[in-house]
Amino acid sequence: xxxxxxxxxxxxxxxxxxxxxxxxxxxxxxxxxxxxxxxxxxxxxxxxxxxxxxxxxxxxxxxxxxxxxxxxxxxxxxxxxxxxxxxxxxxxxxxxxxxxxxxxxxxxxxxxxxxxxxxxxxxxxxxxxxxxxxxxxxxxxxxxxxxxxxxxxxxxxxxxxxxxxxxxxxxxxxxxxxxxxxxxxxxxxxxxxxxxxxxxxxxxxxxxxxxxxxxxxxxxxxxxxxxxxxxxxxxxxxxxxxxxxxxxxxxxxxxxxxxxxxxxxxxxxxxxxxxxxxxxxxxxxxxxxxxxxxxxxxxxxxxxxxxxxxxxxxxxxxxxxxxxxxxxxxxxxxxxxxxxxxxxxxxxxxxxxxxxxxxxxxxxxxxxxxxxxxxxxxxxxxxxxxxxxxxxxxxxxxxxxxxxxxxxxxxxxxxxxxxxxxxxxxxxxxxxxxxxxxxxxxxxxxxxxxxxxxxxxxxxxxxxxxxxxxxxxxxxxxxxxxxxxxxxxxxxxxxxxxxxxxxxxxxxxxxxxxxxxxxxxxxxxxxxxxxxxxxxxxxxxxxxxxxxxxxxxxxxxxxxxxxxxxxxxxxxxxxxxxxxxxxxxxxxxxxxxxxxxxxxxxxxxxxxxxxxxxxxxxxxxx
Numbered sequence: 001x002x003x004x005x006x007x008x009x010x011x012x013x014x015x016x017x018x019x020x021x022x023x024x025x026x027x028x029x030x031x032x033x034x035x036x037x038x039x040x041x042x043x044x045x046x047x048x049x050x051x052x053x054x055x056x057x058x059x060x061x062x063x064x065x066x067x068x069x070x071x072x073x074x075x076x077x078x079x080x081x082x083x084x085x086x087x088x089x090x091x092x093x094x095x096x097x098x099x100x101x102x103x104x105x106x107x108x109x110x111x112x113x114x115x116x117x118x119x120x121x122x123x124x125x126x127x128x129x130x131x132x133x134x135x136x137x138x139x140x141x142x143x144x145x146x147x148x149x150x151x152x153x154x155x156x157x158x159x160x161x162x163x164x165x166x167x168x169x170x171x172x173x174x175x176x177x178x179x180x181x182x183x184x185x186x187x188x189x190x191x192x193x194x195x196x197x198x199x200x201x202x203x204x205x206x207x208x209x210x211x212x213x214x215x216x217x218x219x220x221x222x223x224x225x226x227x228x229x230x231x232x233x234x235x236x237x238x239x240x241x242x243x244x245x246x247x248x249x250x251x252x253x254x255x256x257x258x259x260x261x262x263x264x265x266x267x268x269x270x271x272x273x274x275x276x277x278x279x280x281x282x283x284x285x286x287x288x289x290x291x292x293x294x295x296x297x298x299x300x301x302x303x304x305x306x307x308x309x310x311x312x313x314x315x316x317x318x319x320x321x322x323x324x325x326x327x328x329x330x331x332x333x334x335x336x337x338x339x340x341x342x343x344x345x346x347x348x349x350x351x352x353x354x355x356x357x358x359x360x361x362x363x364x365x366x367x368x369x370x371x372x373x374x375x376x377x378x379x380x381x382x383x384x385x386x387x388x389x390x391x392x393x394x395x396x397x398x399x400x401x402x403x404x405x406x407x408x409x410x411x412x413x414x415x416x417x418x419x420x421x422x423x424x425x426x427x428x429x430x431x432x433x434x435x436x437x438x439x440x441x442x443x444x445x446x447x448x449x450x451x452x453x454x455x456x457x458x459x460x461x462x463x464x465x466x467x468x469x470x471x472x473x474x475x476x477x478x479x480x481x482x483x484x485x486x487x488x489x490x491x492x493x494x495x496x497x498x499x500x501x502x503x504x505x506x507x508x509x510x511x512x513x514x515x516x517x518x519x520x521x522x523x524x525x526x527x528x529x530x531x532x533x534x535x536x537x538x539x540x541x542x543x544x545x546x547x548x549x550x551x552x553x554x555x556x557x558x559x560x561x562x563x564x565x566x567x568x569x570x571x572x573x574x575x576x577x578x579x580x581x582x583x584x585x586x587x588x589x590x591x592x593x594x595x596x597x598x599x600x601x602x603x604x605x606x607x608x609x610x611x612x613x614x615x616x617x618x619x620x621x622x
Contacts, residue, residue, distance in 0.1 A: 005021055005073075005206075007068075007069070009201030009232070014034055014036050014067070016203075017062065018059070021210070033088050033110075035071055035110075036066070036070035037178075037181050043104075046058055086134045094131070107178075111138040112206060113189070121167070122140045130143050156180060165239065194221070194391075197234060221236065221246075271599065273407070274592065275456070275462075280405040282455075291448070293431055306355065307335070307352065308334065308337070308352040309335070316418045317421060321338040321339075324336075332433045333436060341366065353381065357372075357376040361392075362387070362421075370394050373398060382400075383398045385397075388404045404420035413503050415595050423588070468596040472596075472601040479506070480508070483533070483594075484532050484550075485532060488584070490510065493510035502612050514542070524553045531558045534568060535578075547559070560593060561578075576593045
């Protein structure tokens with residue numbers, strides 16, 4: 001959640017800060033602000049509530065503010081309601097309530113994350129005559145830096161270090177000091193942050209798309225590390241204040257990959273990118289008729305010693321885990337448990353010491369998933385991360401990493417990252433079966449051929465999107481939608497329902513079809529839309545029976561099935577077909593019509609598809 005940007009160089013900072021913040025809008029926010037220092041250390045701070053356009057208008061696109069060193073922030077309210085006074089940046093002195101003006105404060109900063117002991121720290125500062133103008137934990141953090149900076153008459157790095165050892169919580173902190181114009185200081189604990197450099201310019205951001213326009217050479221700052229950033233120069237320090245060497249890394253995708261490319265919304269662009277990124281991800285790990293996980297680092301000996309798997313994730317990644325659970329258990333002799341990270345990390349459960357913990361996250365920064373990963377490592381379990389962002393916290397902390405090649409995903413509602421995670425899960429399941437000797441003879445080549453056919457079949461599904469658009473318009477005013485299925489189809493329904501509710505704001509639920517008669521069917525009334533997933537041959541007839549029970553109570557039925565099941569049209573009011581593929585992999589194709597259904601429903605209602613209300617792309621705080 002939230003977005004951080006920073007710039008130090010020779011150009012006017014404010015327009016660059018605004019441009020960077022615009023690339024981070026997908027992360028979710030309710031207010032925004034920037035602070036720019038000129039050569040003599042004086043700063044101009046401007047903050048607004050609402051859309052970033054309000055901040056741009058207030059500063060004439062940033063052109064009204066001079067200075068070549070600045071920081072910016074989009075805020076998601078945690079402590080304190082959305083308001084100008086609670087918006088970032090915060091200052092160590094007092095602040096002009098109009099939301100803009102010059103500040104001679106010694107310390108000005110922004111912060112992502114949550115400071116858990118801010119009340120205790122605030123009380124300490126009040127005893128030392130500090131006054132507070134906002135309700136935020138960030139103002140406490142900035143004034144605590146100021147307190148140590150002045151009390152001990154020390155430099156910025158030492159003042160920040162003294163502050164951080166007294167702070168509990170998560171943070172990506174970015175501060176400017178009046179006595180050090182032309183410099184920005186940063187620190188990180190759990191919340192994401194990257195630093196880019198090019199020639200005599202430096203860029204700071206909480207995610208790569210904010211700086212891709214300017215550079216692809218970046219540093220990843222680790223937990224409990226700090227950095228002093230000057231124009232084209234970055235020096236890193238550990239929490240003890242000792243210098244740390246860092247390797248400059250190159251981001252592999254281009255700036256154009258983070259643009260809409262002619263589509264009306266990022267979500268539609270990303271839906272259409274699925275055939276390519278799925279093919280790329282398959283190509284990364286499949287050579288001929290073999291799965292090569294050498295880069296991942298798990299050996300066949302490791303695989304043979306695993307006797308249980310815990311898949312841990314949140315949201316759509318958890319739905320991926322639900323599908324993979326079915327497939328691994330079907331292909332191997334391994335017991336699998338798919339757990340919500342927010343529950344797993346707090347459960348006092350016995351963990352099998354020979355288990356593998358698989359953590360799935362697009363961003364690699366999901367707070368609950370990261371905490372669950374660290375808990376598993378503390379308990380001595382082997383860990384594997386399936387992530388999309390190179391250098392992310394989860395990727396760095398896991399014993400083994402399996403990267404998806406989805407590229408930058410901007411829309412809050414995941415599509416292409418989800419599909420790439422599924423592919424990684426399929427490959428892992430097949431490899432586990434191969435290594436443990438549970439794969440039937442000849443099945444390896446068959447499964448790989450089926451996997452390789454998926455991208456072309458995805459293209460065929462996308463060719464039928466106009467039918468989905470028509471159907472979405474028909475039901476865009478629905479109040480309730482139910483998705484039902486069994487086995488893998490149930491997991492597909494979980495993701496389809498989430499796509500619908502998160503961007504259309506229509507109440508939707510996914511149910512295991514056999515559970516309908518245990519209460520849910522009482523909610524069915526005339527005209528209620530019920531969507532049934534029917535891609536598993538052995539479960540087809542049972543799910544159809546459940547759908548017909550709904551139809552007899554007035555429901556309107558949509559069936560989602562594979563080509564060849566044309567009898568579905570005799571039972572359902574509307575039928576969507578996807579190409580045939582081995583039933584283990586049907587989720588990769590069946591999810592696309594449901595992604596399109598959610599998208600077109602949102603468009604028909606005139607909603608903000610890419611930035612749905614109350615949601616953020618990555619949940620980096622609890």
